Amino acid sequence: xxxxxxxxxxxxxxxxxxxxxxxxxxxxxxxxxxxxxxxxxxxxxxxxxxxxxxxxxxxxxxxxxxxxxxxxxxxxxxxxxxxxxxxxxxxxxxxxxxxxxxxxxxxxxxxxxxxxxxxxxxxxxxxxxxxxxxxxxxxxxxxxxxxxxxxxxxxxxxxxxxxxxxxxxxxxxxxxxxxxxxxxxxxxxxxxxxxxxxxxxxxxxxxxxxxxxxx
Amino acid sequence: xxxxxxxxxxxxxxxxxxxxxxxxxxxxxxxxxxxxxxxxxxxxxxxxxxxxxxxxxxxxxxxxxxxxxxxxxxxxxxxxxxxxxxxxxxxxxxxxxxxxxxx
Numbered sequence: 459x460x461x462x463x464x465x466x467x468x469x470x471x472x473x474x475x476x477x478x479x480x481x482x483x484x485x486x487x488x489x490x491x492x493x494x495x496x497x498x499x500x501x502x503x504x505x506x507x508x509x510x511x512x513x514x515x516x517x518x519x520x521x522x523x524x525x526x527x528x529x530x531x532x533x534x535x536x537x538x539x540x541x542x543x544x545x546x547x548x549x550x551x552x553x554x555x556x557x558x559x560x561x562x563x564x565x566x567x568x569x570x571x572x573x574x575x576x577x578x579x580x581x582x583x584x585x586x587x588x589x590x591x592x593x594x595x596x597x598x599x600x601x602x603x604x605x606x607x608x609x610x611x612x613x614x615x616x617x618x619x620x621x622x623x624x625x626x627x628x629x630x631x632x633x634x635x636x637x638x639x640x641x642x643x644x645x646x647x648x649x650x651x652x653x654x655x656x657x658x659x660x661x662x663x664x665x666x667x668x669x670x671x672x673x
Numbered sequence: 674x675x676x677x678x679x680x681x682x683x684x685x686x687x688x689x690x691x692x693x694x695x696x697x698x699x700x701x702x703x704x705x706x707x708x709x710x711x712x713x714x715x716x717x718x719x720x721x722x723x724x725x726x727x728x729x730x731x732x733x734x735x736x737x738x739x740x741x742x743x744x745x746x747x748x749x750x751x752x753x754x755x756x757x758x759x760x761x762x763x764x765x766x767x768x769x770x771x772x773x774x775x776x
Binding site: 467482490492504515530534535545648655663 | 720757
């Protein structure tokens with residue numbers, strides 16, 4: 459009986475310990491699961507919130523840097539274009555003053571008058587010019603009227619406006635009642651040429667510079 | 674050992690085991706409660722905000738460095754444009770003058 463009881467007691471102890479261990483192990487597993495789930499949830503919250511803030515900040519900071527840089531490049535381009543404009547204006551002043559041996563400004567002026575009178579298309583017109591050109595036109599008004607008539611194929615009478623206008627050179631022509639006016643000044647032509655060359659500068663010179671940089 | 678003594682020992686042993694299992698249950702409860710407390714700490718909004726702040730701060734450093742590289746790249750382009758030789762600009766000015774006074 460004694461040995462049988464001992465065996466039973468051992469068995470009871472073994473089963474009891476097994477059950478107690480199982481209870482603790484199951485609790486540990488549950489605890490692990492609770493912690494894992496909490497960490498997973500926290501990571502998702504953190505990632506979502508941080509990602510949103512980072513994307514917004516990235517867009518703001520890099521966008522601002524790009525904009526600032528782009529402004530600097532534009533300012534540099536504008537500076538170059540202004541320099542070209544100034545150089546061109548200086549040269550045109552020389553042409554107008556007769557200091558450019560390659561250009562006969564009187565012929566240029568005559569061509570500008572013919573173009574402008576032709577555009578207005580009337581037999582009698584007013585011609586506006588700067589002070590220097592007005593003096594020249596005044597001296598040669600009859601001769602110029604003849605030349606213009608010949609060029610256009612109909613009789614034209616030119617009148618010189620009483621007041622000079624402020625421009626580099628060239629003329630403004632209007633009909634007698636002032637309802638039609640054609641601007642053919644060198645300033646206007648210079649602006650048109652600058653607009654045209656601005657696009658050429660963008661497509662060639664500036665592009666080349668940028669390509670050299672990125673290459 | 675008599676039968677009565679044997680039964681007495683078995684009953685005593687059963688009682689010990691019942692107490693041991695009760696202890697194990699108490700321990701298990703403690704383990705789970707501790708995990709729940711820890712989980713609450715992990716999900717604490719202040720801790721999450723702090724983690725977010727750290728991540729954003731690290732990212733901010735990297736983004737600012739990137740922004741600086743962008744600025745430098747643009748500045749170099751601007752410098753190159755500004756240093757286009759004057760002779761080239763004079764050539765363009767000549768072309769413009771030709772266009773303006775073209776006969």
